Amino acid sequence: MSTVIKFGLNALPPFLKSRKYSTLFVLVDENSKKHCLPLLKALLPAHQVVTIKSGERNKTLKTCEFIWEVLLKKNADRNSLILNLGGGVITDMGAFCAATFMRGIDFVNIPTSMLAMTDAAIGGKTAIDFLNYKNMIGSFTTPQLVCIDTQFLKTLPTKHLVASSSEIFKHALLQNKNETNTLLKKPFLLFSESEKLAIIKKSIRFKMSVVTLDSLDKNLRKQLNLGHTLAHALESYFMLYKKTLFHGEAVALGLIGEAYIAHRFYSLPYDLFLSIVFWYDLNFLKPNIKEINFNTMLKLMHKDKKNDPLAIKMVLLESEGHFAIDTRVTHSQIKEALKFMSDF
Ligand SMILES: NC(=O)c1ccc[n+]([C@@H]2O[C@H](COP(=O)([O-])OP(=O)(O)OC[C@H]3O[C@@H](n4cnc5c(N)ncnc54)[C@H](O)[C@@H]3O)[C@@H](O)[C@H]2O)c1
Ligand SMILES: [Zn+2]
Numbered sequence: 536m537s538t539v540i541k542f543g544l545n546a547l548p549p550f551l552k553s554r555k556y557s558t559l560f561v562l563v564d565e566n567s568k569k570h571c572l573p574l575l576k577a578l579l580p581a582h583q584v585v586t587i588k589s590g591e592r593n594k595t596l597k598t599c600e601f602i603w604e605v606l607l608k609k610n611a612d613r614n615s616l617i618l619n620l621g622g623g624v625i626t627d628m629g630a631f632c633a634a635t636f637m638r639g640i641d642f643v644n645i646p647t648s649m650l651a652m653t654d655a656a657i658g659g660k661t662a663i664d665f666l667n668y669k670n671m672i673g674s675f676t677t678p679q680l681v682c683i684d685t686q687f688l689k690t691l692p693t694k695h696l697v698a699s700s701s702e703i704f705k706h707a708l709l710q711n712k713n714e715t716n717t718l719l720k721k722p723f724l725l726f727s728e729s730e731k732l733a734i735i736k737k738s739i740r741f742k743m744s745v746v747t748l749d750s751l752d753k754n755l756r757k758q759l760n761l762g763h764t765l766a767h768a769l770e771s772y773f774m775l776y777k778k779t780l781f782h783g784e785a786v787a788l789g790l791i792g793e794a795y796i797a798h799r800f801y802s803l804p805y806d807l808f809l810s811i812v813f814w815y816d817l818n819f820l821k822p823n824i825k826e827i828n829f830n831t832m833l834k835l836m837h838k839d840k841k842n843d844p845l846a847i848k849m850v851l852l853e854s855e856g857h858f859a860i861d862t863r864v865t866h867s868q869i870k871e872a873l874k875f876m877s878d879f
Pocket of ligand 2: 782
């Protein structure tokens with residue numbers, strides 16, 4: 536089933552009216568409760584609010600147990616609906632809880648961070664982290680509706696806005712030279728509100744076009760893993776040492792590390808490799824990953840869902856809009872990239 540996306544919160548009341556759910560639950564974290572729920576409340580019939588703690592470190596089975604427990608205590612049934620109101624942590628975990636509660640109840644994603652709008656809330660991947668491995672437990676389950684309203688971004692902290700521009704840049708690299716060059720013009724924060732809106736909408740359309748062609752990640756969708764082999768290992772590494780690294784920050788680093796491999800050992804031209812590093816410098820500070828242990832990183836990469844004990848695979852860019860999926864890379868190539876990432 537393909538995802539239905541509507542722009543603007545006004546799409547919600549007619550949807551709810553047409554479905555007649557028995558009970559309505561809104562899943563929030565403390566930030567989306569404070570900043571986003573007030574914008575939604577007037578549009579909702581009677582509902583119950585389930586609040587969890589924000590942040591990737593809470594995207595765990597323990598939090599799911601809490602959510603399932605609240606649903607049970609508040610008499611949720613198979614005809615209940617969960618509205619996931621928040622960033623990618625809320626949409627990933629709320630969707631997973633809905634997909635598994637009583638063998639699956641309906642859910643709607645209402646993304647409030649830019650990353651969730653352009654990426655996490657779309658495409659039907661649900662997940663939680665497990666034993667410090669990113670997105671290890673999850674399912675493919677399509678929301679009944681994704682309702683996107685960019686007014687939520689007014690309260691999103693700048694650091695999250697900047698970090699999540701890396702998924703937008705990834706989409707641009709996978710699309711064409713035009714989109715890529717737009718994002719190389721200036722730091723993301725310096726685009727006007729209307730420019731940002733246009734960039735966000737194009738990014739959403741691109742992600743939709745890819746997941747529509749390959750919803751189960753068997754082939755074409757794998758391109759969206761660009762930068763993510765290194766990014767997920769970095770995130771797991773930081774989780775292991777109880778340090779914070781936003782998903783978008785990890786993706787930004789992953790994009791330059793994987794571009795290094797694509798240029799040094801494969802066919803990515805030097806000027807595009809330099810452009811990717813230039814984009815990083817436009818938006819991010821130099822990374823502080825000097826102390827990182829390369830062998831631990833390699834072990835984490837082998838545990839990534841995309842890989843197996845014998846091979847680490849990456850999506851390697853060839854030029855804007857062209858890439859090779861499932862490219863096997865060697866440990867020494869990865870170590871060289873990690874070295875480049877830690878002191879470029
Ligand atoms: N399922 C997928 O296809 C997919 C794709 C990409 C990323 N992801 C996942 O998404 C997650 C990252 O998402 P994220 O960057 O949104 O992280 P997040 O959910 O942690 O949100 C970032 C921070 O912003 C706060 N916040 C969100 N919206 C706000 C608003 N409007 N105003 C004020 N504060 C707000 C949150 O409370 C949180 O503190 C990761 O777990 C990643 O694995 C999933
Ligand atoms: Zn991502």
